[in-house]
Amino acid sequence: MPDIFISDNLNKNQDLEVEQINSPTPQPSKVQHLSEEFQEFSTNILSAFRLNPKKAKFINKGPDEKIILILRRHPFTNLGWIAITIAMLFGPAALVIFPILSFLPDNYQFVAVIGWYMITVAFAFENFISWFFNVNIITNERVVDVNFVNLIYRETSEAEVGQIQEAQVRVGSVRRTLFNYGDVAIQTASEKSGILFEAVPYPDRVTKILRDLRIAKGGI
């Protein structure tokens, strides 16, 4: 016997649901949606805003964990040490104008100049790897902040995406506003103080990605 008390609209909705379940094309997940939204961003290994890196890994990465975003300090923050490096490269040339090593024999001067260039290379290399490896990683499960404080000291902080309570953007100077970079302070539900992404590019988009991940994880 047909149930006469079920309305036609409800039946139509049920039909729609059945169609969606049987649909051959799956609905895009929130993470896939993010990828499409930020297509214009570079996937270059030197990029400071590297979306969906293909072969990236980090220590303690879970087998099913997917890296969504790798962030570094904005390239503009490297301007200081790059300028110093260029100045150091011209240091030996300045000896022609200011011959402060002229009292030394030629062989000592030669070794001094080679040593100076070695120090210059070491200075530039140290600053480069410090920038390159001090990264903030956002995965589909957590947020990781890797800090190499000095030559041998490493600090890693992490928080589950579901534990994130607030992501605050701080863009506080003229150059940060001009070049669109700033800090993202992430407050978590744990007792530890939060995680700080320092001087990262597109901080607003970073918070948007975090928010979408939290929604996808059911954190909000």
Add this chain to the structure above:
Amino acid sequence: MIPLTTISVRSVVKGFVLFAMFVYIVFAFVIVKQTKIMTQTLEIGFENGIKIIAWMHFLFAIGLLFLSFVIL
């Protein structure tokens, strides 16, 4: 025992330079170890290039010590 009067200023300076070079080699080795730790922590591309630069720098530092030893 070598009498102090026979030690020239140049040999003292050479000793200091060689010691500084040795300290620099230790520093270059620390950089090699540091890059190793960093590349173990993160694999985000360009690891081989970074390791090669660190090792080249270390080998150049050793080469500079030998060069200094010979030409000074």
